Amino acid sequence: AQSVAQPEDQVNVAEGNPLTVKCTYSVSGNPYLFWYVQYPNRGLQFLLKYITGDNLVKGSYGFEAEFNKSQTSFHLKKPSALVSDSALYFCAVRDKAGNMLTFGGGTRLMVKP
Amino acid sequence: KAGVTQTPRYLIKTRGQQVTLSCSPISGHRSVSWYQQTPGQGLQFLFEYFSETQRNKGNFPGRFSGRQFSNSRSEMNVSTLELGDSALYLCASSLVVGVTGGNSPLHFGNGTRLTVT
Numbered sequence: 001a002q003s004v005a006q007p008e009d010q011v012n013v014a015e016g017n018p019l020t021v022k023c024t025y026s027v028s029g030n031p032y033l034f035w036y037v038q039y040p041n042r043g044l045q046f047l048l049k050y051i052t053g054d055n056l057v058k059g060s061y062g063f064e065a066e067f068n069k070s071q072t073s074f075h076l077k078k079p080s081a082l083v084s085d086s087a088l089y090f091c092a093v094r095d096k097a098g099n100m101l102t103f104g105g106g107t108r109l110m111v112k113p
Numbered sequence: 114k115a116g117v118t119q120t121p122r123y124l125i126k127t128r129g130q131q132v133t134l135s136c137s138p139i140s141g142h143r144s145v146s147w148y149q150q151t152p153g154q155g156l157q158f159l160f161e162y163f164s165e166t167q168r169n170k171g172n173f174p175g176r177f178s179g180r181q182f183s184n185s186r187s188e189m190n191v192s193t194l195e196l197g198d199s200a201l202y203l204c205a206s207s208l209v210v211g212v213t214g215g216n217s218p219l220h221f222g223n224g225t226r227l228t229v230t
Binding site: 032034036041042043044045046049051090094099100101102103104105106 | 117146148155156158161169171203205216218219220221222223224
């Protein structure tokens with residue numbers, strides 16, 4: 001069975017500093033990996049995905065993610081955090097057989113001015 | 114293009130009642146998935162439909178059911194409501210599923226918040 005782990009319930013960072021939100025996964029074969037963001041009282045918004053190829057994926061709002069096959073990780077990064085980035089972030093994985101998308105438990109990002 | 118629309122946005126029901134939630138996917142999207150979100154359990158997969166057929170099902174009791182219509186709109190039904198069913202129910206649509214569509218991102222609606230008293 002596939003699974004996703006987000007080891008940090010919350011990440012605190014000062015505005016302007018770089019941020020990293022961690023994600024590790026377990027899946028049979030090569031994965032499709034996704035990051036989503038959720039603002040209060042809203043659904044999830046797609047940020048970026050990894051399919052194959054370049055290990056560094058760029059997405060919306062200046063976010064990027066680094067795929068590391070040996071460590072089975074897909075950490076979300078941003079060079080300079082904004083207060084408006086404060087939200088709940090979810091990592092997700094789907095195997096290439098097209099089975100259901102499995103989400104991690106979410107990480108709350110708090111960016112302080 | 115309009116996004117995923119879920120109705121109603123808020124719902125209050127009593128234990129033992131049943132409820133039906135509705136989801137209209139993005140135009141052209143044929144796959145619809147449902148998730149339950151709670152503070153304690155996070156995002157739990159309920160089911161996924163494609164072309165009116167259930168493709169995947171999560172680990173929920175039979176009180177939870179769903180269906181998809183020929184226009185790709187979907188409904189989910191919860192019968193004999195329990196207090197623990199209180200949650201945000203999210204619907205998501207995507208273009209395709211399966212081997213060729215596994216990398217299609219899901220597009221989520223804003224959810225229906227169900228409160229069971």
